Amino acid sequence: MNGNYKRKTNEDRKKELDALTRQLQQGINYYIGSQRYTAVLDSMSRFYNYSINNSIIIAIQNPYATHVASYTTWKNMNRSVKKGEKGIQIFCPFQYHVEQEVNKIDPKTNEVMIDKDGNNIKEKKLVQQTGYKIGYVFDVSQTEQIKGKKEYPLEFVDDLKLKVESYDETLELVKRFSPVPIEFQSFPGNAKGYFSDKKMKIVIQDDLSESQTIKTIIHEIAHAYLHGKNVQEDSSGITFNVDECVEFPSLGAHYENLSLDRAIDIYKNIPADKIKGISFVLHDNSIYSDMEYPIVIGDEIKISNLNDVDYFKDNFVVQRTVTELQKHFIDDGFELRSTRELQAESVAYMVCNHLGIDTSDYSFGYVATWMKDENQLMDNLDVIKSCSNEIIDGLGVTQNNIIKEEIGIYSPHELAVEINRFSQDADPYEYRDVVECTSSNIQQIESDINLGKTSSIKEYLNGFISDNRNPEYVERSKQLLKGLKVFEKNESFDLLHIRERGMKR
Structure with a gap:
């Protein structure tokens, strides 16, 4: 030293x-x-x-x-x-x-013990702290x-890289993983897609590019995970008014206390030469309750106005209203800058980044202007990270399940049996010369798969692919290599990725 x-x-x-x-x-x-x-x-x-x-x-x-x-x-x-x-x-x-001095708990009733004067009985205990x-x-x-020592392959096991070039496979993956069905439709407005908690489905515009389709699906899946499980679908918290003439309400008819569908129907039947409008009224006992607020003026959704009121940005009923209106009207080009949208878009960015999908068109330039509270920001990052991890891990599991179904192999033992059968079929004379006992050979192959010692198996299978003389053997080799990717234990970086638990620092 x-x-x-x-x-x-x-x-x-x-x-x-x-x-x-x-x-x-x-x-x-x-x-x-x-x-x-x-x-x-x-x-x-x-x-x-x-x-x-x-x-x-x-x-x-x-x-x-x-x-x-x-x-x-x-x-x-x-x-x-x-x-x-x-x-x-x-x-x-x-x-x-x-x-520390803590309340004494009665082991029989699991309640705090009290003395004859009604005071909590205390006891000293060792309390674990972090x-x-x-x-x-x-x-x-x-x-x-280190020279002379075994070299572990630097293949990082948590890198699920699905390029958009394999669009069909990626689309099938996200559709299989989605917690709700995904539909493709053409609907009016600028929205690329939406998640309906009431109807339990995701709807995506059917004319998006391949990359944008995947990004939008992941964004809406994030909404389903984050905002779909505890959202109240009670529509009694909001009603709508329609004015034939927004500039001078007294010069036209005024309709009150409407459902959104009814308000849209009335609005569309008003002649186009009038500057008509739809407004909403919340009934939620907030400071904004019973106040009329314009949302559609002259066939355009005024999202920029909503962004001026923090309460509207994070109110799910208002957000849902905007989403529904975007099916019928264009908007003013602004995003509803709600915490929900930040969360969903951030999750989509992280997942797409992890999948290897181009994220250069994502923009979060407005974050600094409305994420003013650092504690709020860190709480949101916790939510974003947790949801992203769940989706990334879930996509990996789903991808493996798809491969298992495709090749019809569901365990390392089944894979070992198929590899043994392939070697018998592809090279029976060599097999008889080398293998003394079929059951022992299968057992050895399964052990190698479980231990990650599969380099010789891969080399053997890749030889048939390189040779390319027998189409059947080439295809079977590819299927078995996929199976190895699913079932083999990766030696390279299992030690490096031990999740930190309970760390808030």
Whole structure:
């Protein structure tokens, strides 16, 4: 050990932790304040197994990092950290106990015990607390293979990359994964699609590009996950009025207390030469209750007006109204900048980014102007991250299930049986010379699949594809290789992707 080494004191560690916390705070302000919100989402997508704060702090210290792990983990992967490389600091949770005075609980009734005077009886207990310390990780670019040791393939198991070039497969994947049916229709307005919680379906414009179709479906799936399960479908909270002449209401008929469908019917029967309008009235006991507010004027939905009132932006009844109106009218080109829309669009960005779908046309330039509360922002990022992870993981499971159905193989054992049968059919003489016992051969193949030791099997199957002399064997080889992708245990990075649990730092 270096003689100049000085052990860090608790005060040193606290200062170091405080400095990293300040760096995180400044980084958040920089990313959001400079309208580089997508950089936050990019980092969360790359490090989706890490806490939000650690995702951000990693990106601040090394914007080009792609896959990180501790020094020990890289060593277990037979890779060493290059000389002179500086570790990336992250927050690491640890548990400790403190003695606290707590209410005594009766083990029989599970209720707080009280004394004869009616006061809660207290007892001292050790209570577990969570603290944070500084840990260090290194990006894969900061490491190198240790010569002479087994080389693990750097195939990152959490990288589900589905290019839009395989549009049919990607479309089938998202349709299979969607929690509600997806329909394609042509409907008026500028909306690309919508999710109907009442009718339990997603509807997508049928003339979108392939890339935009996938993006819109994922956006609406996010709505279904985030906003479809606890949304009240009671329409009594809003009514609609129609005016024949918005500029001078006294010069035309005025219709009140209408349903939205009835309001649209009346509006469309008013002659086109009048500046007609639809307004809404909320009945929800809020400060905006019973106030008439214009939403359609001269065949255009005035979304920009709604953005001036925060309550309207996050009110689901108003949002649903806009979505329904977009089926019948054009809008003024503005987005309804609600938290719900930010969440759904952010989830779509992260999932598309993870799938390898181009995200260059996403824009979040308005985030800094209306996400003013940092606590609110971080709470929303928690929601976005959780939903994105669920969709990304779910798409992976769905993709594997599709492959299992396609090849008709549902377990490693079945795959081992099929590989053994293929080798018998494709090269029976070699098989009889090499294999002494069929059951033992199947058992060995299954073991290799479960351990990830499949390089020789892949080489064998790829040989038939390269040879390309027998179409049947080429197709069977491709199917079996797909099966290996689904069932084999990947040796390369299982150690690196242990999810951080309960980390809010």
